[in-house]
Amino acid sequence: MKETDFFGVFLSPFLFWSLASFAILWCLRLVLSWTGFYRYVWHRSLFDISLYVVILTLLVFYERSPTR
Amino acid sequence: MKLAFSPALIRKLVTVFLVFLAVFSGYLLWHIDRTSPWTRDGRVRADWVSVAPDVDGLVSEIDVKDNQVVRRGDILFRIDSRRFRIALSAAQATLLARYAAMREAEHDARRYERLRQSGNASAEKAENLRARAMEDKALYQKALADLTRAQLDLNRSVVRAKVNGYITNFHLKPGDFVKRGQGVFALVDSDSYYVDGYFEETKLPSIRIGDRMEVRLMGVSPSLWGRVETISRAISDQERHDLPGTVPRVNPTFSWVRLAQRVPVRIRLESVPQGVTLVAGQTATVIDRTPHRTR
Numbered sequence: 011m012k013e014t015d016f017f018g019v020f021l022s023p024f025l026f027w028s029l030a031s032f033a034i035l036w037c038l039r040l041v042l043s044w045t046g047f048y049r050y051v052w053h054r055s056l057f058d059i060s061l062y063v064v065i066l067t068l069l070v071f072y073e074r075s076p077t078r
Numbered sequence: 079m080k081l082a083f084s085p086a087l088i089r090k091l092v093t094v095f096l097v098f099l100a101v102f103s104g105y106l107l108w109h110i111d112r113t114s115p116w117t118r119d120g121r122v123r124a125d126w127v128s129v130a131p132d133v134d135g136l137v138s139e140i141d142v143k144d145n146q147v148v149r150r151g152d153i154l155f156r157i158d159s160r161r162f163r164i165a166l167s168a169a170q171a172t173l174l175a176r177y178a179a180m181r182e183a184e185h186d187a188r189r190y191e192r193l194r195q196s197g198n199a200s201a202e203k204a205e206n207l208r209a210r211a212m213e214d215k216a217l218y219q220k221a222l223a224d225l226t227r228a229q230l231d232l233n234r235s236v237v238r239a240k241v242n243g244y245i246t247n248f249h250l251k252p253g254d255f256v257k258r259g260q261g262v263f264a265l266v267d268s269d270s271y272y273v274d275g276y277f278e279e280t281k282l283p284s285i286r287i288g289d290r291m292e293v294r295l296m297g298v299s300p301s302l303w304g305r306v307e308t309i310s311r312a313i314s315d316q317e318r319h320d321l322p323g324t325v326p327r328v329n330p331t332f333s334w335v336r337l338a339q340r341v342p343v344r345i346r347l348e349s350v351p352q353g354v355t356l357v358a359g360q361t362a363t364v365i366d367r368t369p370h371r372t373r
Contacts, residue, residue: 020296022118024111049085050085050088050089050092051092052089052090052092052093052094053093056093056097057092057093057096057097060093060096060100061096061100062100063100063103064099064100064103066107067103067104067106068103070107070110
């Protein structure tokens, strides 16, 4: 929940996490299509957007964990 | 051997499972956002004394600088004391005169009391003189009080710090005329720094008095720690604009989109890391770090 300092403009950390999870999704998509996992996926876009939400939630939970 | 699940079914299962997971985690995100007790809208605050002289006069001497640290009892500035010394001498002179008058009146009263007893003076005269003696005593006491006041004014022409703290917004120069009761600068009480977190009303139910709070100042890396001291019990009602002593005047428009209002939660700071300088007005992010409660 540290504020993101973007050249002096302080942004909500959620914005940062949403961009980060997009980047992670991008990498994951490459890996998944390379391994051929998408053969087991019904609607690819639906799968991707669900994956995005799950990654975002995991990031927010990681960020909120008290050990950090 | 043939697979128990056909590839088409596996494809559907994988996707549907992930969609359900996404819906659930989306709900969790929403729930966290609505209820997790943290806010970016916090402020460092402090109490300050508005330093005002107790007497009118010209500033003659300045003993402090802007932003200086002062201790309770330190001299801040002095007002030209000549006028007060003159007033003091005048009060002393008046006291002397009143004392002489009082003594004379007492002697007269006693003398006429004896004469009245021996039958050589009228009771009326003796009584008049007794009354005059009492009057003169009262005037003497009044003069004594005036002298004390003149002394007090003279003492108050030296303005001292009432609390430990920092001089703030100091622009006084010798020759400035200061007026009684009119603040000339602020003395920030260094023992009074605290943080107000403006929490949305949706988050209030999960905040308790005594909760351990992390305070992150904007641009300062080590966190400060504190505890919830109190939660404000009133904020102003923006839908209502009553004139004093009249009936309610409620805003007739009500918007579709509305925001949770914010309530100040006062946090007593318990640990401020070495090297962190607190400035009243600084922006802070406040996070409830009490671990046991599920949110």
